Amino acid sequence: MGQASTELYEKIKAAATEKITALKQKPVVLVGMATCGKAAGAEKVREAFKKEIESHGLEAQVIDVGCMGHCYAEPLAIIAKPGHTPLCYGYVDEELAKRLVIDFLVNDDPCYEFAMVALETNDVFPTFSDFPRGVYEQKMILEHCGFIDPEDIDHYIDKDGYAALAKILTLEPEEVLEEVKSANLRGRGGAGFPAGTKWEACRKQKEPVKYVICNGDEGDPGAFMDRSILESNPHQVIEGLIISAYAIGATEGYFYIRAEYPQAIRTIRTALEQAREKGFLGKSILGSDFDFEIKVFQGSGAFVCGEGSALVSSMEGKMGIPRPRPPRLTTSGFRGKPTVVNNVKTFCYVPLIMKNGADWFKSTGTPGSPGxxxxxxxxxxxxxxxxxxxxxxxxxxxxxxxxxxxxxxxxxxxxxxxxxxxxxxxxxxxxxxxxxxxxxxxxxxxxxxxxxxxxxxxCMVGIARYFLEFVQKESCGKCTFCRLGTKHMLEILNDITQGKEKDLASLDLLRELAEDIKAGSLCNLGKTAPNPVLTTLRYFWDEYIVHITEGRCPALMCKDLIVYYIAPELCSKLCNVCVGSCPTEAIYTREDGLKAIDQEKCVKCDNCLKTCPPQYNAVIKLSPPEMLKEKEGGSAK
Amino acid sequence: MQQLLEGEKELIIEKVGEILGKHGSDRENLIPILQEVQDSLGYLPGLSMEIIAEAMDIPSVDVFGLTTFYNQFRLNPPGKHQIKICMGTACYMVGGRIALESFERHLKIGEGETTSDRKYSLETVACVGCCAIAPVVVVNEDIEGKVTPTRVDGLMLAFEADEQEEEQKEAEENEEKGD
Missing domain, CATH: 3.10.20.600 (Ubiquitin-like (UB roll))
Structure with missing residues (x-):
């Protein structure tokens, strides 16, 4: 029976390769259409490509791909024309799209002046490895992101996708588990708990029903790699999830994806459908006697649900509130059954480890944290x-x-x-x-x-305040220290950034509260909540002091500690840009032609500073606000 | 909570009934049901939560607790134009708050509120994952990058122009009907 899965897979692979090879006979335009690309205007670019190709009657395909990571240069497009090195173009707009179709696709001129990078080694244009970034970057799980069509499973299969699944079905579950353990794959959700150990604990449970959940509740502000992976290469995550289920002995899997990522949810749903059609999911996967199903659960926007037990509680239709452990989730998780919850990225590594072996994985990274x-x-x-x-x-x-x-x-x-x-x-x-x-x-x-x-x-105090405000809002309220302690810390920081706190002893209180919250909270949200404050106190102590003793924000960011001021010696008199830019009509022209700001009306929106022409740069920020009197007094003389 | 519009009560009863019929009354379905009701009505009116609680045989405070726990659920009706301001780290650092205040000034409503004519609603979101073009504002489904107060002025002007055009069209259509 074991060998059947590889034979079956070879057939599927051959069909996929044939399809992709046929596709490559004609020019192909890949447009980065992950959320980040769309935000930069990729949809218009794609339409421009399509329209222009059609108007020239060309036989070229335009395909939506995910994100290749170079978000600064979005919208991105890759053009692969037979006989040419595939080239990637950055900052593409509609005009450039039209021009690329005419010059490159019709007339064979690759427009090197607009190209960002070549995707294959050649004699003419540099590739990724020729840039400093390429020297340090080593892509494992992002390798195919942005280069394959996430909505078409054949693109993934053509890159040897699901080969690892076919291979492990010929192995015993224990062998798979051993490989992951020996690879020392640590959970990529943040804490770094070894995945193999977690899986083994779950596998050992006698309960026949087990669950495995992919945690896609990426709540950290400023982090979007899970979204990007789910949108760009969904099948890699799905394959990892299936393999882990085989190793654990799980019967059902879930994707928990946050509501703010509608495109990721759509992409995963489509991908699951396609995996089912190919026989990678469902009853007797690839002809083996292994059955497995995956469902999607849409989160509803609570940061704390990234925590395992809160996530499970939310899936059960309750408030996402963490619970004390033991028992761990691997003993009693979703519906009280043994459950493994791992991050999106953790699952991504699994097919690669199974395909290339634990030693390959360990050859990258450090001994303690491989990969x-x-x-x-x-x-x-x-x-x-x-x-x-x-x-x-x-x-x-x-x-x-x-x-x-x-x-x-x-x-x-x-x-x-x-x-x-x-x-x-x-x-x-x-x-x-x-x-x-x-x-x-x-x-x-x-x-x-x-x-x-x-x-x-x-401003570092401002940053600490920002993060504290975030966790304070997201604290589920179960533990007193987390609920009230963060609130108290936030009040102190508010006072400091607003210039109301004049006592240095408040900093000791901040530290004390931080330690108490760490000790008195159940889950990692509370245990880590004071970190931004503690690290800024440790490394940027001076900034706190200046805020308190001088009422001054050295970075000129705390709104209550700054004023905007137009320096008369720099103002041109003749230009009116700032007056027009002010949303509250706080800027007026003085009798002598100079511009000035009515502080009562000013809302400190920064617009005048941004719009004042660079040859004058007459708008400046002053801190502490008392400096204004000095300046105005001086200019009146 | 805002007043229900004419005919809204009947609509709520009908839609919520439909959705409840599709899912079982299992507690695990509560969040998906609430999500679907919000998708269909745009928000969760108090009445809808009462109907759901009754159908699932749980205290309505449980449903209310859930909808206030999760950020996704909206208890106020959305505006015709939904404005969401990203307050992720990257956006906050480069002026997300300034963008929020600009909208607040224009619309004379606070964060989480809807104008009384239900034309605009204002919300903040944690991070939409487009940090490269911060500060970001999501207007209806479109993502606007690098938003300054001037851009906010522009967006509002565009909305007003659209509204006027629509009103004009409606007036013309009415006239035609009248003929």
Whole structure:
């Protein structure tokens, strides 16, 4: 029986390869249509390609693909024309799309001046590996994202997709489990718990009904890798889920995806349908005696539901409130049955490990944290997007080489890693290697992989306040310390950022509260909630002091501690841009022609500062607000 | 809670009944049912929660507790134009709050509210995952990147122009009917 699955798979694979090979005979245009691409206007670009191709009567296909990670250059398009190296173009608009069709598809000129990168090694144009980013980046689970059609299973099968499933069906479940354990695959949801250990604990349970759940409730603000993977390569996650179910002995699987990701939910639903048609899901998968079904559960927007027991409780139709453990979920989870909950990325590695072996997996990364780490690079960074680097890469390499540093010649200040549970690390911590244990030592945490770069314009007290406000709102309310403690901390931080707090003792109280919340909370939301405050207190103590003693925000970000002011020596008199830009008509022209701001009316929206022409740059921010008197007094003389 | 419009009560009873008929009264179906009711009505009127509680034989406070626990559920009717402002880290850092305040000034409503003519509603969302083009505002289904107060002015003007055009069309149609 065992061999039947591989034979059956070979047939499916051959059909898929034939289809894809036929597709490649004609020119193909791939347009990045994940949520990030659409946001940048990819839909219009796709229509422009289609229209132009049609008007020239060309035989070329336009295919929607997911996100390849270079979000800064969206909308992105890849053109593969037989006889040419496939080229990727960034910042594509409708005009460029038209031009590419005429020049490249009709006239054979690849328009190198607009190309960003070539996808295959050639003599003319650089490939990804020729850029600094390509040197550090090593794609495992993102390899096919953005290059295959997520809505067509054959694209995935053509890349050897589901081969691992066919292979493991010839093995015993214990053998699969051993391989994952030996690979030391650690959960990518943030905590880094070894997946193999979790699976084994679940497998050992005598209860015949077991569940396996893919946690796609990616709630960290500033993190979107799970969304991107679900939208760009859904079958890889599905294959991982099926393999884990085989190893655990689970009968039913679920995708828990947050409501804010409608496209990811649609893509997964379509993918499940197609997997079922091909016989990778359902009764006797690939002719074996293994049955498995996957359903989709749509989350309803509660950050705490990323926590395993809260997630399960939410699936049971209750409020997502975590419960004390033991018993662990692997003993009593969904509907009281043994349940494994793993992150999207964790499942993604599983088919790769089963296909290439545990040793292949361990050859990348560090001994304690093998494999790669997937990050979203956002904030004040030149190349924002999705990156995958081996564990052990330093933050400095990630920010300066992969992300190409801080734009606008600004100073780096800190990097916020791990979302609301993580921390802010300063310049001095940039040489910390990225792995589960090193980051925790530095006071931050791997988290799900959101990485927000902050520059000199960002106030660290303000950032700590922002994250605390987030967790305070999302605290489910079960534990007193988390519910009330975060509230109290938030009030102190509000007072500091509004200039109302004049007593330095409040900082000690902040620390004390933070320790109490850590000790008195049941789940990781509470246990990690004070991290952003603690790390900023540790690394940016001076900023807190200045806020309290001088009422000054050094980054000029805290609204209540700044005023906008038009410097008379810089203002041109003749230009009226600021007056027009002000939404509240706070800017007026003085008798002497200079512009001035009526502080009563000013809402501090930053518009005048942005619109003041660069040759004047006359609008400036002052902190503390008392400086205004000094300035105005001076100019009156 | 806002007043029900004319005929809205009948609509609620009909739609909720339909959806309840499709799903069983199993507690596990409660969230999917609420999601579907919201999809169909645009929000969860108090009446709909009472009907669901009764059908599932659970106290209505359980349903109400659930809908207030989860951010996705809306207890106010959505505006014809739904404006969602992203408050993710990246957006917040570069002026998400400024965009929110601009809309609040224009519409004279706060976050989570709907204008009394039900034309506009204003919400914040945690992160829509488009951090590369922050600050982001989602207007109906379209994502607007790099939103400044000036852009907010532009968006509002465009809405008003659309409204006027529609009104004009309606008036013309009515005239034609009148002829």
């Amino acid at each position: 790669t780490a997937v990050f979203t690079l956002v904030g004040k960074i030149t190349n924002s997007g999705l990156v995958e680097v081996p564990m052990g890469t330093t933050l400095r390499q990630l920010i300066y080489d992969v992300g190409e540093g801080i734009p606008d010649e600004k100073e780096f200040k800190a990097v916020q890693i791990g979302g609301p549970s993580g921390g802010c690390l300063p310049e001095s911590a940039l040489d910390v290697p990225i792995d589960f244990d090193s980051l925790e030592e530095a006071g931050a945490m791997m988290g799900s992989g959101g990485l927000v770069v902050l520059n000199e314009d960002d």
